[in-house]
Amino acid sequence: APGKVILFGEHAVVYGATAIAAAVSDLRIFVDLEIFSGDYLYVIFEDILVDGKIFEYQLPINVLKQITSCFNKNSALSPVRPDDSVSNYLSTFLSTAPPQAAQGLQSVIYLTTQILPDLIDKQTDVVYGIKFVVRSVGLPIGAGLGSSAAFSVALAGALIRAALLNNQLDDQLENQLDITNYLSVINEWSYCSEMLIHGKPSGIDNYTSCYGGLVKYVKSDNRFELIDKSKLPQIDILLINTKVPRSTKQLVSNVRELSNRLPRVVEQIVSAIDAISIQFIELIDKQVDIQTFYNQMKELITINHRLLQSLGVSHPSLERSIYLSESLHLASKLTGAGGGGCAITLLDIGDRAIDRTIDDQIVKEGDRQINELKEKLVELLRLESFDSFESSIGGAGIIWYNTN
Numbered sequence: 001a002p003g004k005v006i007l008f009g010e011h012a013v014v015y016g017a018t019a020i021a022a023a024v025s026d027l028r029i030f031v032d033l034e035i036f037s038g039d040y041l042y043v044i045f046e047d048i049l050v051d052g053k054i055f056e057y058q059l060p061i062n063v064l065k066q067i068t069s070c071f072n073k074n075s076a077l078s079p080v081r082p083d084d085s086v087s088n089y090l091s092t093f094l095s096t097a098p099p100q101a102a103q104g105l106q107s108v109i110y111l112t113t114q115i116l117p118d119l120i121d122k123q124t125d126v127v128y129g130i131k132f133v134v135r136s137v138g139l140p141i142g143a144g145l146g147s148s149a150a151f152s153v154a155l156a157g158a159l160i161r162a163a164l165l166n167n168q169l170d171d172q173l174e175n176q177l178d179i180t181n182y183l184s185v186i187n188e189w190s191y192c193s194e195m196l197i198h199g200k201p202s203g204i205d206n207y208t209s210c211y212g213g214l215v216k217y218v219k220s221d222n223r224f225e226l227i228d229k230s231k232l233p234q235i236d237i238l239l240i241n242t243k244v245p246r247s248t249k250q251l252v253s254n255v256r257e258l259s260n261r262l263p264r265v266v267e268q269i270v271s272a273i274d275a276i277s278i279q280f281i282e283l284i285d286k287q288v289d290i291q292t293f294y295n296q297m298k299e300l301i302t303i304n305h306r307l308l309q310s311l312g313v314s315h316p317s318l319e320r321s322i323y324l325s326e327s328l329h330l331a332s333k334l335t336g337a338g339g340g341g342c343a344i345t346l347l348d349i350g351d352r353a354i355d356r357t358i359d360d361q362i363v364k365e366g367d368r369q370i371n372e373l374k375e376k377l378v379e380l381l382r383l384e385s386f387d388s389f390e391s392s393i394g395g396a397g398i399i400w401y402n403t404n
């Protein structure tokens with residue numbers, strides 16, 4: 001499953017504002033799931049190092065069976081969100097696990113007991129073990145690019161596929177291994193996993209990772225919707241990783257505290273961010289020429305960042321990287337929860353040369369100029385130890401692979 005960038009509306013979406021996110025399909029989390037004859041659950045998080053070693057975890061299947069019996073038994077096709085008793089139980093059970101792995105393990109255990117309960121309970125001589133290998137391909141962990149959502153989606157997707165292949169799902173659809181039949185179930189299970197990791201997220205990260213493309217949150221219906229990609233010009237961005245670690249849960253809670261202290265002020269900021277997302281959707285719908293699209297998107301990015309800054313979710317490292325982009329007349333904003341993590345810089349729209357205003361002069365050599373600017377920016381960022389990589393907006397969501 002892919003990571004995501006939030007183009008507009010992070011944080012404000014938690015308060016019901018319109019938000020727009022896009023999958024970055026070339027940066028993904030893979031979950032390999034294997035059922036084997038054995039008597040333990042085995043988890044490997046390849047990107048989490050504990051004392052310099054890849055993190056591995058084992059749990060005897062009979063302990064997993066006991067945990068399963070503590071939770072209500074539901075159908076794998078009717079996801080049940082974990083309530084406080086479930087998350088308290090799991091966090092106590094995993095209290096000795098390294099903190100950087102504990103929440104991911106909670107998700108693995110909860111989703112396995114919910115989606116594959118019969119496999120765990122099977123009363124035959126054969127005992128089944130379940131092995132998960134989780135690894136990132138290019139997606140930085142905990143950097144605001146939706147790594148926990150991509151993990152949650154890939155985990156839910158792998159479990160649903162295993163349930164299908166092992167005849168564990170009650171009502172099997174005609175074309176069983178067509179993933180599109182199961183996207184809404186996978187999305188809802190991945191939200192359950194995100195709740196264990198983040199508390200009560202808006203759901204935009206897991207929806208975008210699951211369905212791919214460009215996603216908007218629609219306030220009036222309290223739901224997410226895919227934006228018609230055929231209307232969208234190609235949007236090229238530079239992703240900048242400040243490598244400053246942060247916690248989404250903490251940042252969301254900081255904004256909540258600010259809103260409790262200054263409700264009227266935060267309400268106005270949220271409403272201004274809502275207006276930014278809506279203006280961006282209008283920009284897509286109006287099918288304006290790419291020059292207008294570029295100029296206006298640039299303004300929207302800059303204003304959205306300033307508003308996020310006023311919510312207190314920026315960080316000196318983000319400000320520095322954004323300053324470097326802006327010094328080259330490129331618009332940039334933090335993306336995701338902020339507090340470190342990543343920024344995005346708008347590079348180009350469409351495949352036609354765009355005129356750029358530089359030092360009050362309209363510069364007309366679009367293509368050559370953007371390549372020069374990009375190289376210069378990447379170098380400036382590198383000199384300050386920021387990582388950066390180019391990507392374009394809106395790729396494929398979850399994909400099933402058969403590794404046999």
Ligand code: MEV
Pocket residue numbers: 006009010011012013014144146200201202203204205248252336337
């Ligand atoms: C994190 O990628 C996005 C936030 O808006 C949190 C959320 O939507 O749950 C900061």
